[in-house]
Amino acid sequence: MAEARNPATKAAAILPVAVLVAAVIIFIVQWGFGRLVQSPSFALWSAAAQESAFTGTLFGLLALAAGLGLWLNDGRVAAGRMPSLGFPAGAALGILGLWLSIELSAIAGALGGGTQQSGASLLLIGGTIVTLFQTSVEELYFRGWLQPVLQSGWGRWPGLAATAIAFAALHFVSGDFHPISLLNLFLGGLWFGLLADKSGGLLLPIGAHFGWNWAEEMLFGVAPNPGSGSFGSLLDWELGGSPLWGGSAEGLNSSVSASFALAALIAATLGWRPSPNLSARRG
Numbered sequence: 001m002a003e004a005r006n007p008a009t010k011a012a013a014i015l016p017v018a019v020l021v022a023a024v025i026i027f028i029v030q031w032g033f034g035r036l037v038q039s040p041s042f043a044l045w046s047a048a049a050q051e052s053a054f055t056g057t058l059f060g061l062l063a064l065a066a067g068l069g070l071w072l073n074d075g076r077v078a079a080g081r082m083p084s085l086g087f088p089a090g091a092a093l094g095i096l097g098l099w100l101s102i103e104l105s106a107i108a109g110a111l112g113g114g115t116q117q118s119g120a121s122l123l124l125i126g127g128t129i130v131t132l133f134q135t136s137v138e139e140l141y142f143r144g145w146l147q148p149v150l151q152s153g154w155g156r157w158p159g160l161a162a163t164a165i166a167f168a169a170l171h172f173v174s175g176d177f178h179p180i181s182l183l184n185l186f187l188g189g190l191w192f193g194l195l196a197d198k199s200g201g202l203l204l205p206i207g208a209h210f211g212w213n214w215a216e217e218m219l220f221g222v223a224p225n226p227g228s229g230s231f232g233s234l235l236d237w238e239l240g241g242s243p244l245w246g247g248s249a250e251g252l253n254s255s256v257s258a259s260f261a262l263a264a265l266i267a268a269t270l271g272w273r274p275s276p277n278l279s280a281r282r283g
Helices: 007-036 047-072 083-107 122-154 156-173 179-199 203-219 256-270 276-282
Strands: none
Touching (some): 007 047, 047 122, 083 203, 122 156, 122 179, 122 203, 179 203
């Protein structure tokens, strides 16, 4: 019984469970919707409605799993210091990071004009809500539940790194196989984890995660590449040329542009000194 209460042992037990549960949820939902798209009635749904249903089901189940994990471990989710500024500040950082990666692609000659430019619409509002739900649940699962457990058991930096690896690994399960994509997912997970660690809560990383994804898909329209997604986009920029700089179907996700941008964001976040009160609460 004493061993079961050891934080390191607890972390070692929870990490594979968290990864396995998420992988099973991803597999079942992908398999289920793969069968559902063959249904004539579901085929009548718009692309935006189909994507909303898929995202709502997948991340709704992940939210339930995270909530159960928090309840079983007596965990609590904090908003972080300065909660009124956490989300907008994080969103601004996420948009800035995405814009920086696009600029690096542009310098390398990979950025070209889009085929269309769409204005604000109800679809964009719906897409914004879907993106916010998805990114919030991912942060709740990884930085709200898993990361505190791993940091408590293994220490600050091993817990951060292990959570980022798990974050990248589960995207691998969902279909991101490119080595640079996995590197960028690890760097992204590390950055979001640092934001949660430094701010003492989830609002800042949720905002950053949302800002990056929303800017990529609905502001600049660089994902998917080429074209725009189910919900449309305010701008429709395209990336071409070298795949290393975003000129592939994976776009920025498998580009060194995103790698450099995320590395710069991580370096800047590492230089941020939390308030003494926050450090004392952690110590």
